[in-house]
Amino acid sequence: MNEDTMPVRSAALVWATAVQVGVSPAQLAVASGLDPATFDDFLLRVPTESVWRIWELVETVAGVGSVPGLLAAEQADRVGLHVWDYLFTSRTSLADSLRTAMELRAVVTDPAVGWEVVEDGGLLTIRCTVAVEPEAVLASVEVFVLSVMLRRVRAASRQHLVPIRVRFTQPPGPGRARLVDEFGTGNIDFRAPHSEITFLDIGALPTGADPRLAAVLSHYAELNLAAARPAPSWNDKLRAAMRQSMVAGELDLNNVARRLAVSARTLQRRLSEEGTTWRAEVAATRHQHAVDLLRDTELPVQSVAAKVGYQDARALRRAFQRWTGDTPDAFRRGMASGM
Incomplete structure (x- = not known):
């Protein structure tokens, strides 16, 4: 243990x-x-x-x-x-x-x-x-x-x-x-x-x-x-702050930096030190939130797209296929069938 x-x-x-x-x-x-x-x-x-x-x-x-x-x-x-x-x-x-x-x-x-x-x-x-x-x-x-x-x-x-x-x-x-x-x-x-x-x-x-x-x-x-329980890492805190900002409809660098109590410049520097970028973290956050919504809710794909920051369902489908090789609809059908 x-x-x-x-x-x-x-x-x-x-x-x-x-x-x-x-x-x-x-x-x-x-x-x-x-x-x-x-x-x-x-x-x-x-x-x-x-x-x-x-x-x-x-x-x-x-x-x-x-x-x-x-x-x-x-x-x-x-x-x-x-x-x-x-x-x-x-x-x-x-x-x-x-x-x-x-x-x-x-x-x-x-x-x-x-x-x-x-x-x-x-x-x-x-x-x-x-x-x-x-x-x-x-x-x-x-x-x-x-x-x-x-x-x-x-x-x-x-x-x-x-x-x-x-x-x-x-x-x-x-x-x-x-x-x-x-x-x-x-x-x-x-x-x-x-x-x-x-x-x-x-x-x-x-x-x-x-x-x-x-x-x-x-x-x-x-x-x-x-x-005893594991302490949250910096990456855990970053992703939690990004998820909260996304749910609030304000996923941008300044808002996330404010949630982490650092400046936008400090956040950018820390991302670089961790070997990642703001763009990559946004994509990862959108991916996880989209997966959760498709799995846990019955929201239409258009609504899921809006909640994760895309203007329409087509943009989400293109991104989802890049992430998973599948479409949102196919992913949801697979989850429903227990695959």
């Missing part, structure tokens, strides 16, 4: 990190296709690919020697990760709380990402197995994830825990000294099979959890996942 998507809150956190290192909102919007106006709705989920595009910009703009993953972890401390933060104290022991947080990881990440808790004697390892990010952004993502894990473990235990080992799959970079400061250990390995952070004798540490509250928190996280 919800694979290949991430919660909008997590996307907003990476977006804020990108702005912090100097990426412009315009660059972010074009690269990711996300609209920051949706970031306040925590039930929305966005394509994971969009978030990776933001990470790529962060890597590109941040510059040599910076550690963007740590900036993102600090951002997570400031704004929080919603209910997931509280799952680290959702069970009486730290190990059990960690397992709950990993099981419900989809409230902060793509559920296809593998996070697990591995215990071996007194060793407890939080392991991350990621198979979806482009290689170019893995370094920042790995640092971000392990730093967040460390910060949440310390908060849950109310102790300044220090890992005995930290591992990354990436080669060492110029920010190693920053990593030693962050994790409190020089035992940091690179080019490892998995990114992971290992502690000694912390699994049984108490979290002070209230069992009744723990059940409520876990149930709330599950409800959030069940109620």
Whole structure:
């Protein structure tokens, strides 16, 4: 469920990190296709690919020697990760709380990402197995994830825990000294099979959890996942605005731009960036609206033509044949016969 998507809150956190290192909102919007106006709705989920595009910009703009993953972890401390933060104290022991947080990881990440808790004697390892990010952004993502894990473990235990080992799959970079400061250990390995952070004798540490509250928190996280829905893309909003303008009988560039709260020039530029044109989008909108009217109403073809912006039925028939290879009448007969 919800694979290949991430919660909008997590996307907003990476977006804020990108702005912090100097990426412009315009660059972010074009690269990711996300609209920051949706970031306040925590039930929305966005394509994971969009978030990776933001990470790529962060890597590109941040510059040599910076550690963007740590900036993102600090951002997570400031704004929080919603209910997931509280799952680290959702069970009486730290190990059990960690397992709950990993099981419900989809409230902060793509559920296809593998996070697990591995215990071996007194060793407890939080392991991350990621198979979806482009290689170019893995370094920042790995640092971000392990730093967040460390910060949440310390908060849950109310102790300044220090890992005995930290591992990354990436080669060492110029920010190693920053990593030693962050994790409190020089035992940091690179080019490892998995990114992971290992502690000694912390699994049984108490979290002070209230069992009744723990059940409520876990149930709330599950409800959030069940109620999650995809965030509308810019293209979705464009088509909705064009459809509304068509229904209102005012399908032109200025009216659609006004509905999208942008200038006509900005709309034209965005269309170009998306690899399309106003003319192509008008044709697509007319096509879909004509199909809907022919399928769902008994309006005469002449009336359908007028509603989608054509002067007469002949113009609609020519356009419809270009779109589908069929006439409006033949299309309607086919729908009626169940073809």
